[in-house]
Amino acid sequence: MSSSRRVIFGFLLGTFAFILIEAFLFRTNLYRRALLPFSTTGSLEMVLDAERARPIRHPNQILAIGDSRMALRTWMANQLGTKYTFAFAGVAGTLPRVWRYLIRDIDPTRNRYAAILLPVDDYDDEDWEDLGNRSTDLRYLIYRLRYRDLPEFASSFTTNEMKLTAAQGILLRGTVLKDDLADFLNNRPKRIDLVSGQTRSWFGIQEDYTGVNKTMEGLSVDWVNRRVTYPVRLSAAERKTVDDILMRGSIPQTGSKANYMRHWFGKIIDQYAGSRTKLIFYRMPRGPLVRPASWAKKQTHSIRDLAAKPNTILLDEHLFDLLEKPEFFMDPLHLNAEGCRLFTEILTRKVSQVLGE
Amino acid sequence: MLFNSGQFILFFLVVLLLHYLLPTRARRWLLLAASYFFYMCWNPKFIALLLTLTLIDYFAALWIERSEGPKRKAALWFSVGANLLFLGFFKYYNFFAANLAQLLGGHTSAFAFDIILPLGISFHTFQSISYVVDVYRNEQKPIRSLADYALFIAFFPQLVAGPIVRAREFFADFYHWRPPSAQMLQDGLLMMLLGLMKKMIAADQFAQVANKYFASVTTTPGFYPAWGGVIAFSLQIFFDFSGYTDIAIGSAALLGYHFPENFRRPYLAASITEFWRRWHMSLSKWLRDYLYIPLGGNRRGPLSTYRNLMLTMLLGGLWHGASWNFIIWGGYHGASLAVERLAGVDPNRPIPWYARAPRALLTCSLVAIGWVFFRAATFRDAWYVLGQMFSLPPQGKFLLSTNLNRLALLTLVLATTEERWSWFDRLSRAPLWLFAAVVAVSLLLLELFSVTDIAIPFVYFQF
Numbered sequence: 119m120s121s122s123r124r125v126i127f128g129f130l131l132g133t134f135a136f137i138l139i140e141a142f143l144f145r146t147n148l149y150r151r152a153l154l155p156f157s158t159t160g161s162l163e164m165v166l167d168a169e170r171a172r173p174i175r176h177p178n179q180i181l182a183i184g185d186s187r188m189a190l191r192t193w194m195a196n197q198l199g200t201k202y203t204f205a206f207a208g209v210a211g212t213l214p215r216v217w218r219y220l221i222r223d224i225d226p227t228r229n230r231y232a233a234i235l236l237p238v239d240d241y242d243d244e245d246w247e248d249l250g251n252r253s254t255d256l257r258y259l260i261y262r263l264r265y266r267d268l269p270e271f272a273s274s275f276t277t278n279e280m281k282l283t284a285a286q287g288i289l290l291r292g293t294v295l296k297d298d299l300a301d302f303l304n305n306r307p308k309r310i311d312l313v314s315g316q317t318r319s320w321f322g323i324q325e326d327y328t329g330v331n332k333t334m335e336g337l338s339v340d341w342v343n344r345r346v347t348y349p350v351r352l353s354a355a356e357r358k359t360v361d362d363i364l365m366r367g368s369i370p371q372t373g374s375k376a377n378y379m380r381h382w383f384g385k386i387i388d389q390y391a392g393s394r395t396k397l398i399f400y401r402m403p404r405g406p407l408v409r410p411a412s413w414a415k416k417q418t419h420s421i422r423d424l425a426a427k428p429n430t431i432l433l434d435e436h437l438f439d440l441l442e443k444p445e446f447f448m449d450p451l452h453l454n455a456e457g458c459r460l461f462t463e464i465l466t467r468k469v470s471q472v473l474g475e
Numbered sequence: 476m477l478f479n480s481g482q483f484i485l486f487f488l489v490v491l492l493l494h495y496l497l498p499t500r501a502r503r504w505l506l507l508a509a510s511y512f513f514y515m516c517w518n519p520k521f522i523a524l525l526l527t528l529t530l531i532d533y534f535a536a537l538w539i540e541r542s543e544g545p546k547r548k549a550a551l552w553f554s555v556g557a558n559l560l561f562l563g564f565f566k567y568y569n570f571f572a573a574n575l576a577q578l579l580g581g582h583t584s585a586f587a588f589d590i591i592l593p594l595g596i597s598f599h600t601f602q603s604i605s606y607v608v609d610v611y612r613n614e615q616k617p618i619r620s621l622a623d624y625a626l627f628i629a630f631f632p633q634l635v636a637g638p639i640v641r642a643r644e645f646f647a648d649f650y651h652w653r654p655p656s657a658q659m660l661q662d663g664l665l666m667m668l669l670g671l672m673k674k675m676i677a678a679d680q681f682a683q684v685a686n687k688y689f690a691s692v693t694t695t696p697g698f699y700p701a702w703g704g705v706i707a708f709s710l711q712i713f714f715d716f717s718g719y720t721d722i723a724i725g726s727a728a729l730l731g732y733h734f735p736e737n738f739r740r741p742y743l744a745a746s747i748t749e750f751w752r753r754w755h756m757s758l759s760k761w762l763r764d765y766l767y768i769p770l771g772g773n774r775r776g777p778l779s780t781y782r783n784l785m786l787t788m789l790l791g792g793l794w795h796g797a798s799w800n801f802i803i804w805g806g807y808h809g810a811s812l813a814v815e816r817l818a819g820v821d822p823n824r825p826i827p828w829y830a831r832a833p834r835a836l837l838t839c840s841l842v843a844i845g846w847v848f849f850r851a852a853t854f855r856d857a858w859y860v861l862g863q864m865f866s867l868p869p870q871g872k873f874l875l876s877t878n879l880n881r882l883a884l885l886t887l888v889l890a891t892t893e894e895r896w897s898w899f900d901r902l903s904r905a906p907l908w909l910f911a912a913v914v915a916v917s918l919l920l921l922e923l924f925s926v927t928d929i930a931i932p933f934v935y936f937q938f
Contacts, residue, residue: 132914
C-alpha cells in the first residue's frame with residue numbers, strides 16, 4: 119500500500135472507529151440509562167420503559183396514547199369495574215408521528231392490546247401550524263429511530279434543513295443527544311440522583327394523580343366583536359395563550375394537516391392490519407370555549423376517511439361536548455381535576471361499551 | 476457557504492474527488508469553476524466585481540512587463556488605483572461620507588449609500604496588489620494565462636479570509652503540481668479537523684459570551700464582567716480566525732497546494748512586536764513588504780521608523796474595517812511597537828523561561844485591551860469597557876463559565892506544550908493507528924461538543 123493510500127486508509131479507519139464508539143455510547147443502553155428523565159427524549163423513554171415493564175395479566179389491555187391534554191387517569195379507569203385494564207403511554211407535546219414509532223416499539227408483536235385509544239383535535243382538518251416540521255419530534259424519538267427509518271422519517275419533514283438534521287440525527291444520535299450529554303457532564307451528581315429516582319416518581323404520578331383544581335370560570339368571548347373577558351386570576355402570559363388559541367386567525371388551507379394525519383395514523387393502522395387490536399379515535403374536549411364553526415373552513419376530513427379502514431373505530435364526536443366549559447378546564451388547553459375525572463369516566467365506559475362489556 | 480457547514484464539506488468532497496479523477500489539464504478549470512461557484516453561493520452579483528478586478532490586474536501586469544519608464548509606473552498605479560478604488564468605495568465610502576456629513580453639520584447618513592461589502596474584498600485586493608507590485612519589481616513574471624491568474628485570485632480555500640498568498644508561492648505549486656505526499660495529506664486532514672474544532676468547539680462557545688457582553692456593555696457593569704467579555708472575545712477571535720486558516724491550509728494541502736502559516740500561538744508572544752510575528756502573519760508580512768519597507772522601514776533613523784510603524788499599523792487597522800475604532804486599534808498597536816523599539820525590545824533575543832511567562836501575560840493583557848476597540852460597536856462602548864476593566868474595587872461576575880475556564884486552560888496547556896515539543900508536527904508523522912485514533916476522537920469531540928444550534932459566522936468574513 120502506498121504512503122498516500124495508508125493515510126486515506128488511516129482516515130477511514132478513524133472514521134469507522136468513531137462510528138463504533140458513537141454506536142457503543144448511543145445505540146446501547148449505556149447512555150440511555152442516564153438520560154435526563156423529564157427531557158423530551160427522557161420522558162418518552164421513561165414512558166416506554168414503564169409500559170414495557172407493566173405486567174400483563176389478561177388480554178383485555180387498552181393503551182391510551184396522547185399528549186399533555188390526554189386526561190385519562192388510568193388508576194380511576196381501572197377502578198370503574200370494567201373488564202378492561204387501561205394503561206397510559208402519553209407524552210406531553212407529542213403528535214401522531216411520535217406515536218407511530220412509540221407504539222411500534224411498545225408493541226412489536228402487535229398482540230399486546232385489545233385497543234389503542236388515539237385522541238384527535240377534530241375529525242375534520244384545519245391547517246394552523248406546520249405539524250410536519252416540528253424539530254422536537256426528532257428529540258422525542260431519537261432512541262426509537264433505526265437506520266431503516268431514515269428515508270421515511272427524514273423525508274416527512276417539510277424543510278430541507280430539517281430533513282438533513284433528521285437524517286444526521288438518525289445516523290449519529292450524538293448530534294441530537296449532545297445537549298443532554300452537556301447537562302449530564304455539568305450536573306453529574308444531580309443527574310444520578312434524578313435517574314435513580316425516576317421510576318418511583320413516574321409511578322407516583324400515575325397512581326394517585328387527580329389533576330389541578332383551578333378553573334377557567336370567568337372566561338367568556340364576544341365572538342362577534344372578538345373581545346375576550348379573562349378570568350381574574352390569569353397572568354398576562356396566560357391571557358396571551360388564551361388569545362393565541364381562541365382568537366387565532368386562519369391561514370390558507372393547503373391540506374397539510376390532512377396529509378399528516380392520513381400518513382401517520384395510516385401507518386399505525388397499517389401496523390395493526392390483521393391483528394386483534396382495535397384503534398379507537400375520539401375527539402378530545404376542544405377547550406373551555408369552542409371557536410365558532412364559521413371561523414375555519416374545514417375542507418378535508420382525514421379522520422372520518424380513516425374510519426373506513428379495518429380495525430378502526432370512531433367514537434361519537436360529541437362525546438365530550440359537556441366538558442367544553444370553563445369550569446372543567448385549568449387553562450385554555452387542559453382539563454382540571456374534575457374535568458379529568460368526568461373525562462375518564464365517560465371514555466372508560468364508552469370504550470368498554472364499544473368493545474363489548 | 477461556511478467552512479464549518481455540511482454544505483462546504485459536501486462541496487469540498489466533490490471537488491476533491493473530481494480533482495483527482497480528472498486529467499491534469501482539466502483541473503485548473505475545475506478549481507476555477509468551483510471557486511466561482513463557492514463565491515457565488517454568497518452573492519452571485521458580486522462575481523462581476525471579482526472578474527473586473529481580475530481582468531484589470533491581469534492586463535496591467537502584462538502592460539507593466541511590456542512598458543518602461545513612466546508608462547510602467549502608470550500601469551502599476553492604474554492597477555493599484557483600481558483595486559484601492561473598488562476597496563475604498565465598497566468598504567470606506569460610507570465611513571468617509573458619514574464623517575464629512577458630520578463635519579458639515581448634517582446627518583451622518585446624508586451622503587450614505589446602501590452598500591453591501593463584497594465578501595473577501597480586503598483579501599483578494601491585497602493579493603492582487605502584491606502580484607502587480609511584484610511584477611513591477613521584477614520579482615514575479617506576469618502570468619500569461621488569464622484562467623491561471625483568475626484561479627490565483629479566486630482559489631476558494633483562501634478567497635474569503637486568507638491567508639494572503641503571494642503569486643510566487645501559489646504558482647510554484649500550480650505550475651509544478653505534484654500529488655501531495657503522505658505527510659502533506661495527513662497534515663491537511665489534521666489541520667482541517669483542528670480548524671473545525673477551533674471554530675465549532677472553542678470559538679463559537681466564547682463567541683456567545685462575547686456577543687452577549689458587547690451587545691449591551693452597560694447592562695453588566697463591573698471589573699469582572701468587563702474582563703470576562705474581553706477575554707471571551709480575545710479567545711473567540713483567535714480560535715475563529717486561526718480555525719478558519721487551518722481549514723483553508725488543510726483543504727489546500729489536500730488539493731496539493733502549500734499555504735503559508737498564518738498563526739503561531741500568538742498569545743504566547745513575549746512582546747507586541749513578537750505578537751505581530753505570530754498573528755495573521757500573511758497580513759503582517761504583506762504590510763511589511765508593501766507598506767512599511769516602501770515607506771522607508773527603519774532605514775532613515777528612529778523618528779522615521781516610529782512614523783512608519785504608526786502609519787503601517789494605522790492603515791492595517793483601517794484595513795480591518797471602516798470605523799474610528801479600528802483606526803484607534805491600529806494606532807494603539809503602532810504606538811506599542813514604537814514604544815517597544817524605543818525601549819530596545821528585541822524579539823529575536825532569547826528570553827529566559829522565568830521571564831517569558833510574565834512578559835507573555837503582560838503582552839496578552841495589552842493585546843486584550845486593544846481588542847476592546849476592535850470589538851466594541853462604538854467608541855463610547857469601548858471607552859466604557861476600558862473604564863470597567865480598570866474600575867476598583869473589582870465588582871460583578873466573571874462571565875466565563877467553569878467549563879469555558881477549563882477549555883481556556885486546556886488550550887493554554889496545549890499551546891504551551893506545542894511551543895515546547897511541537898506535538899502537532901509529530902502527530903502529522905504519527906503511525907497509522909495513532910493517526911486513526913486522533914481522527915476518531917476529533918470526530919467524536921466535534922459531534923458532541925460543537926455549537927450547532929446557532930450559526931455564528933467567521934469574524935473575518937466581515938472584512
